Amino acid sequence: MKTDNRPLVSICIPTYNGASYIEECINSALAQSYNNFELIISDDASSDNTLAIVNDYKSKNDIPIHIFNHQPNGIGANWNNCVKHANGDYIKFLFQDDILERDCVEKQIGMMLSDTNIAMVYAKRHFIYEKETPQLLEFKNVYGALHNYWFNLKISEGVIDGKEYLRDRNFLNAPKNKIGEPTSVLLDKACFDKVGFFNEELKQALDCEFWSRLMPFYKIGFVDAYLSSFRLHSAQASAINKSEKLNETEVLYNIYYNTLLPYLHKECRQKLQKRFHPLLSRLVKLKAKFT
Template sequence: MIMEAVDKPLVSVCIPTYNGALYIGAAMASILEQDYPNLEVVVSDDASGDATLAIVARYAAKTSIPIRVYHHSPKGIGANWNHCVAHAQGTYIKFLFQDDVMAPDCIGRMVALAEAHPTVGLVYSKRWFLYETLTPKLTSFMSYYGDLHRYWADFRVEAGVLPGHVYLKDRQFLNSPKNKIGEPTNVLLRRCCFDTVGYFSETLEQALDSDYWYRVMTCYDVGFIDAELVGFRLHEAQASSVNKGRALPDATLVYERYYRYLYSYLHPKAQLKLLKLYHPFFRTLVRLKRFLYGR
């Protein structure tokens, strides 16, 4: 049953698009199926050359939900995400990528948790995977990256709401998988987070989502819903696959950012690791060893 919109905060569903005609229809359909009544849709398009926007227009004609489309020249993944947020008018930001879908109760449940806990800046959940053909590589990927929350070592996310500092202090923070929250489709953000900690990095190409989650944790509590509320699509054309060769530079940049922004929040072992990588004393020591011992 659709809830009444009275006194329900506006949620901006943000969809960054680029040549997404193959699956954007399923994403749009999942918006129209939401049981949460107060939505707007912000589509930020990176100059798609296919039928993506025509499909969006067909779904817009079927609903009273405001759907606004913004066009701009491609300037990278982070710029497109930030372009969405800049045009969003909601109290909450709910990303939905063009390949993904949401369960009908996704937004309603995430907003209910956030509204019950005003100190929560980020809500995330479990997710399921979508794929065309199940291959051994996909099976391995899903086995390792399925329930990301199980990789936190020092607390149980099933507690529901925890201070962001608890996440950052976890002894497994720097260990794989680096993103223990999930993809943007898996997250609801309070709009004021962007006023507090800024926008997504536009220099990172893969880890900009987890980089942002962890920055939010420095100022807000985190809520977890122990249910699969979004479907994340796996296929060869994903940006994460296309950018795989850039993962190493991204990892270096991310660690540098952790050293600058998160150091004081981290577990002592994580602090020591970052100190050895980036503190001037240790960098000088490494250069001296290379000079003396040739390695």
């Protein structure tokens, strides 16, 4: 069991033109019941008044608020810049559109400290939206209770070995990200030394790729409570990527084939081998050609 029960947590907020919601976001961070934290703001050259709002909070609060100007190079680079400037032992991402429940950090750090070798603790999240549409209802139905999409795993509050996730038959099935967005996750900063930073080549799947990279080496904790809210609106990166028909499944599967194959369920291994093994993939293509 980890012994320091009040370690410093870095609440990391990567920003870019976030003036519309940044106040609500920061207020939710400052209202945390867990009081040993700092705010790390990494801004990708916002052209609105995001930085003016953040600087105003910095001048009026005793909570350490560190602001870093970052040269834009994709969302992954901005996420990584937050981590690299964080002073805390633990990383709590909070995106500029999202909010945390008051007890979010308290409950997640409690789970993190309950056992050894835990790298990630995640929880359920609400959705925030301005207008309910058929598309939104479809999104909520598909991406709501992510933890229920495993085949053998019955996720309940507690800690399990990360390799159990990889061994599940549904690991490759949709939704690809069965953990959640970074706002729903608390990370041990030391894990970045072990597995590296977020993959900056990815635009959409970089969070679930990173979660999977932790699983062979660490335990994963789940808090069975709604501890954050994820905002849905047309200007967010995921919506823009969807409108541009960005699909990184092939790239993600190729990464899994090269890094996770031995850990996966037999059916998942076979699926990836048919896709990427030079000989097997050639045979599959020939069979399709002549049938």
